Amino acid sequence: MVTASAPGKVYLFGEHAVVYGEPAVPCAIERRAQVTASRRDSGLRVHAGDLTIDGFTVEYEGGASERPDVDIEDSLVEAGIGYVNEAIEQARDATDAPDAGFDVTVDSEIPLGAGLGSSAAVTVAAIDAATRELGVELSPEEIADRAYRVEHSVQDGQASRADTFCSAMGGAVRVEGDDCRTIEAPDLPFVIGYDGGAGDTGALVAGVRNLREEYEFAADTVEAIGDVVRRGEAALWAARDAGATGAKLTGAGGGGCIVALDDTPETTSALNYTPGCEDTFRAELDTEGVRPEE
Ligand code: MEV
Numbered sequence: 265m266v267t268a269s270a271p272g273k274v275y276l277f278g279e280h281a282v283v284y285g286e287p288a289v290p291c292a293i294e295r296r297a298q299v300t301a302s303r304r305d306s307g308l309r310v311h312a313g314d315l316t317i318d319g320f321t322v323e324y325e326g327g328a329s330e331r332p333d334v335d336i337e338d339s340l341v342e343a344g345i346g347y348v349n350e351a352i353e354q355a356r357d358a359t360d361a362p363d364a365g366f367d368v369t370v371d372s373e374i375p376l377g378a379g380l381g382s383s384a385a386v387t388v389a390a391i392d393a394a395t396r397e398l399g400v401e402l403s404p405e406e407i408a409d410r411a412y413r414v415e416h417s418v419q420d421g422q423a424s425r426a427d428t429f430c431s432a433m434g435g436a437v438r439v440e441g442d443d444c445r446t447i448e449a450p451d452l453p454f455v456i457g458y459d460g461g462a463g464d465t466g467a468l469v470a471g472v473r474n475l476r477e478e479y480e481f482a483a484d485t486v487e488a489i490g491d492v493v494r495r496g497e498a499a500l501w502a503a504r505d506a507g508a509t510g511a512k513l514t515g516a517g518g519g520g521c522i523v524a525l526d527d528t529p530e531t532t533s534a535l536n537y538t539p540g541c542e543d544t545f546r547a548e549l550d551t552e553g554v555r556p557e558e
Pocket of ligand 1: 279379
């Protein structure tokens with residue numbers, strides 16, 4: 265039995281536009297998904313709790329899957345199952361063990377579909393746990409690449425490398441197309457406000473793609489986001505000295521989280537008194553990416 269964990273993320277700049285090759289800067293946060301993998305004779309059995317949905321158990325045998333009994337949109341549950349299923353396929357491929365069976369348990373501190381990178385963290389941790397369980401240790405870069413392939417497939421070809429690279433490497437990263445790098449970041453006092461909602465990343469990305477194909481202003485907006493990212497990168501370094509503050513949505517949208525930068529208690533207090541804000545918490549930058557757990 266092997267356990268691995270990987271962090272969630274917030275975007276400082278660039279979500280959605282990164283799917284079209286613009287740069288983005290996501291940062292890992294100290295909210296992690298933990299995945300335990302142990303060998304079984306065949307197939308895949310997944311138990312997931314704490315994904316802000318009731319725990320569910322799904323059995324896969326020869327590709328058949330059962331719909332877990334949870335109070336959440338079908339598309340989100342299917343996506344959640346899809347990430348684990350495809351992550352295990354990647355682990356089988358990486359270890360040349362196409363028939364390896366697994367029991368997988370997912371425990372995540374990251375709310376599902378809320379813009380905090382829960383699917384990337386689960387996928388990255390699942391690939392690491394399952395490959396280690398088969399005696400193979402992949403580099404974080406290879407885990408990131410394989411996790412990207414999982415997101416790309418589950419989200420119908422609509423994913424960037426940003427979430428998965430950030431989760432595998434930890435810290436702050438910069439992603440532009442296939443060019444993925446870790447970057448130095450100052451201390452970033454994140455405050456996160458969560459409205460309890462969840463969006464389907466694949467569907468939201470597809471929605472943006474349709475808008476971009478249909479309307480020129482949407483294509484221009486995607487390019488403008490790229491410019492904001494380039495300017496924001498410069499501001500990030502200036503913020504080191506200036507104690508700058510700001511707030512924005514994070515992730516695909518459709519419900520979920522805002523992220524603010526504030527080292528005073530004021531944003532937290534304001535969010536606590538904001539109707540519709542279900543939870544408010546601080547999250548430190550997590551400099552550690554995927555890692556094995558005892
Ligand atoms: C979702 O966390 C981020 C998006 O840019 C999608 C992606 O990069 O794959 C919306």
